[in-house]
Amino acid sequence: ATSADSLVAFGQQHVTRGLGRLTEAVMAKGEGSYVTFEDGRRMLDFSCGIGVTNLGHCHPKVSKAAADQCVNIVHAQCSISFHGPYLRLIEKLLPIMPDPSLDSFFFWNSGSEAIEASLKMARQITGRQNIIAMQGGYHGRTFGAMAVTKSKTVYSEGFFPLMPGVFAIPFPYWHQLGLPINTSEEELVRFSLYQLDLVLKQQTAPRDTAAIIVEPVLGEGGYVPAPASFLKGLRTVCDKHGILLIVDEVQSGFGRTGKYFNVEYSSVRPDILIIAKGLANGFPLSGVVSRKELTDKLVPGSMGGTYAGNAVSCAAAVAVANAFREEKVLDNVSARSSELLTSLKSLHDDPEVGSMVVDIRGQGLMIAVEFASPLYSSTDPALVSSAPKSLASRVAKRCMEKGLLILTTSIYEVIRFIPPLNISQGDLQKGCQIFAESVKEVIR
Numbered sequence: 001a002t003s004a005d006s007l008v009a010f011g012q013q014h015v016t017r018g019l020g021r022l023t024e025a026v027m028a029k030g031e032g033s034y035v036t037f038e039d040g041r042r043m044l045d046f047s048c049g050i051g052v053t054n055l056g057h058c059h060p061k062v063s064k065a066a067a068d069q070c071v072n073i074v075h076a077q078c079s080i081s082f083h084g085p086y087l088r089l090i091e092k093l094l095p096i097m098p099d100p101s102l103d104s105f106f107f108w109n110s111g112s113e114a115i116e117a118s119l120k121m122a123r124q125i126t127g128r129q130n131i132i133a134m135q136g137g138y139h140g141r142t143f144g145a146m147a148v149t150k151s152k153t154v155y156s157e158g159f160f161p162l163m164p165g166v167f168a169i170p171f172p173y174w175h176q177l178g179l180p181i182n183t184s185e186e187e188l189v190r191f192s193l194y195q196l197d198l199v200l201k202q203q204t205a206p207r208d209t210a211a212i213i214v215e216p217v218l219g220e221g222g223y224v225p226a227p228a229s230f231l232k233g234l235r236t237v238c239d240k241h242g243i244l245l246i247v248d249e250v251q252s253g254f255g256r257t258g259k260y261f262n263v264e265y266s267s268v269r270p271d272i273l274i275i276a277k278g279l280a281n282g283f284p285l286s287g288v289v290s291r292k293e294l295t296d297k298l299v300p301g302s303m304g305g306t307y308a309g310n311a312v313s314c315a316a317a318v319a320v321a322n323a324f325r326e327e328k329v330l331d332n333v334s335a336r337s338s339e340l341l342t343s344l345k346s347l348h349d350d351p352e353v354g355s356m357v358v359d360i361r362g363q364g365l366m367i368a369v370e371f372a373s374p375l376y377s378s379t380d381p382a383l384v385s386s387a388p389k390s391l392a393s394r395v396a397k398r399c400m401e402k403g404l405l406i407l408t409t410s411i412y413e414v415i416r417f418i419p420p421l422n423i424s425q426g427d428l429q430k431g432c433q434i435f436a437e438s439v440k441e442v443i444r
């Protein structure tokens with residue numbers, strides 16, 4: 001056996017089975033849009049470690065900022081004192097917040113921890129207990145985050161009872177509502193907001209409801225952008241009843257959908273905004289952003305964590321913010337996004353495989369391709385009966401064999417495109433070509 005094989009065998013023996021894995025291989029190096037494995041395979045990375053390495057792997061300026069910070073101070077604990085990178089990061093983030101009212105910050109390590117903090121904040125600020133979440137939503141794996149996660153049972157299987165006081169309404173996605181694929185956006189929004197109205201009248205009264213939590217683009221639930229009218233509708237209901245709107249931009253934030261934050265498309269103001277992933281391009285860092293007027297109601301010392309807002313991660317995030325501006329990353333997202341959509345649409349028009357591609361959707365470089373599925377009757381019945389099983393995971397597997405790392409998402413047949421935001425035109429085209437070939441080989 002090669003040394004790569006023995007490393008894999010060692011991992012299989014000693015790494016818990018509780019982690020799922022896409023591939024039995026050992027990642028060795030990341031460089032820009034590519035990763036290499038110990039067995040020598042090199043792959044174009046359209047996963048970005050689940051939407052994290054938005055500026056590519058080991059961006060030189062980000063890695064240098066982190067290395068420089070390691071010489072000054074690594075751990076400056078946030079309940080002991082402020083530290084420089086923490087404050088400099090806030091200075092960088094203030095001008096790019098989707099609403100000027102968002103002026104109060106608190107950093108954590110992971111998305112889940114930030115979600116957890118936002119749920120606690122909503123309870124402490126409003127004095128109310130209940131939370132309304134979205135069917136299809138994903139917010140993380142800790143107990144509070146898991147309770148508001150409604151995308152797959154695997155995240156809660158065997159872990160009940162969850163945090164009580166969570167109610168769910170369907171996200172305006174045709175699958176979630178059991179409606180045909182061609183249902184108009186207007187109708188989807190009307191159905192979802194009607195369910196919200198019912199929940200507030202039948203299950204949790206406004207005076208008991210602390211917050212509504214929503215991803216502006218459903219991530220792990222299928223890469224579905226929320227129509228602007230839906231987010232506006234949630235805002236109106238929140239304003240009417242004094243309910244807080246928690247917007248989870250962990251996956252959709254930091255340029256992923258073509259603007260710094262996805263809520264800029266709808267101009268909807270979050271009361272609490274959750275950020276993570278692309279924020280520090282791979283260093284563990286998340287943030288809870290709100291209004292000082294609200295966070296002044298929190299009890300001092302009721303929030304915190306040993307490693308929260310780590311100095312090295314904050315220094316890396318400052319470098320990310322600088323690189324975004326200097327390297328005009330948002331311009332690249334816009335150019336590559338239209339090329340990606342054009343390439344996927346030509347697959348949709350392909351006489352051989354087009355009928356199996358039922359939907360192409362998304363914004364910026366957060367794009368989904370949904371295939372026909374034999375499992376869900378809300379797709380066109382004619383397609384349902386002829387659709388092969390597990391199309392998305394078979395396509396993803398074929399892509400990997402051909403050198404493209406790409407992920408599926410949701411309980412439906414969905415492939416998600418999350419390439420680096422600074423990917424070159426050539427690499428994007430290369431990935432699109434591998435994808436198209438893989439789809440044809442799997443479907444034929």
Ligand code: PMP
Binds near residue numbers: 109276
């Ligand atoms: N919210 C969203 C929208 C996410 O996509 C994720 C991670 N996929 C999380 C929260 C949880 O973040 P983490 O895995 O860092 O805890």
